[in-house]
Amino acid sequence: MKCEELRDQYELYVLGVADEPERSEIREHLKRGCEVCMAEVKRARRMSALMAGSVPAAAPSPKLRRRILASAGYEQKRFGTAPFLAAALLLSLFAVFYFSGRERDFAHLATRLDEELRSQTIELTRLNEAFAILNAADTSVTSFGAGQAQPPKGKVFVNPSQGVLLIASNLPPTQAGKAYEMWVIPNGGKGTPIPAGVFQSNRDGSAMHIRRGAVDMSSKPVIAVTVEPEGGSPGPTSAPLFGVGVQ
Ligand SMILES: [Zn+2]
Known part of the structure; x- marks a missing residue:
């Protein structure tokens, strides 16, 4: 061989x-x-x-x-x-x-x-947090971005008690002064978006973002990402790059 x-x-x-x-x-x-x-x-x-x-x-x-x-x-x-x-x-x-x-x-x-x-x-702390979500029996996983030509794509792991883990690729670096912001949107995406933290992608377009804390699964949350000023916005000011419905 x-x-x-x-x-x-x-x-x-x-x-x-x-x-x-x-x-x-x-x-x-x-x-x-x-x-x-x-x-x-x-x-x-x-x-x-x-x-x-x-x-x-x-x-x-x-x-x-x-x-x-x-x-x-x-x-x-x-x-x-x-x-x-x-x-x-x-x-x-x-x-x-x-x-x-x-x-x-x-x-x-x-x-x-x-x-x-x-x-x-x-960042090992973040990796450990990610593991906690990945390893929990009641974590759900949803893929997104498949089938698009130039997708952001990846997976969203949601655990009702521990939080949301987003792993994505094809997220190009944001412009200066901007950042990605994640949102948890209740009522199947029709509710008021709840800010879930800002993050930047790596230079190759990959990103991992964790929002710790309980997620109300009964509200059929949609996990979405927008581009916002780097300090984050209280509500989305641009169209979502993607929104992922979580069961
Ligand atoms: Zn060899």
């Missing part, structure tokens, strides 16, 4: 959960001193060590694993036989998705994550 074909397995390898035959292949490459694989494994080790220092204590549930893998565009079967995926890997996959405009290019993104970690731009 070529190194190229092994590239999405290095992280799994260092965590001891790589699939066969890739696991044996990587071992062979290392044994014969393959420079590509040695560098990749070294990189993966460094990354998992960094991640291990920052993971929540509790192991994530299988449901969370499926959810994150699905969010990142991974096929379930790819990882289905792995006996256990460390929380570090989950967190890295999640962060990989978060920092990613190109959700499927794992190797590229892993490198990217490594860079992000080193420049210390990961």
Whole structure:
């Protein structure tokens, strides 16, 4: 097997959960001193060590694993036989998705994550908050933006007691003095919009925004995003880029 074909397995390898035959292949490459694989494994080790220092204590549930893998565009079967995926890997996959405009290019993104970690731009508190919402059994998830040509797209996770987590891509940087503002609009989008915080997108157009606090699911809320002055507005002053109905 070529190194190229092994590239999405290095992280799994260092965590001891790589699939066969890739696991044996990587071992062979290392044994014969393959420079590509040695560098990749070294990189993966460094990354998992960094991640291990920052993971929540509790192991994530299988449901969370499926959810994150699905969010990142991974096929379930790819990882289905792995006996256990460390929380570090989950967190890295999640962060990989978060920092990613190109959700499927794992190797590229892993490198990217490594860079992000080193420049210390990961906001772990926010990631932990995101995990709390993702991991709750009563969290609902709604996709948006599919089928548009140049969408903002992504997912909205809503937990009745914990809050709203928005993960989006294709949100271009706002003009100077502007920011994105999220809204929770009751009555299926017909009620008075409730401000849910301002945020900026990353330079690649990805964004993660969390609004903590209870959400009244009985009002059939719509989660919407508009562009507003960077201090935020008490009510939307521009048309929503998208509005996502939540069940
Ligand atoms: Zn190799």
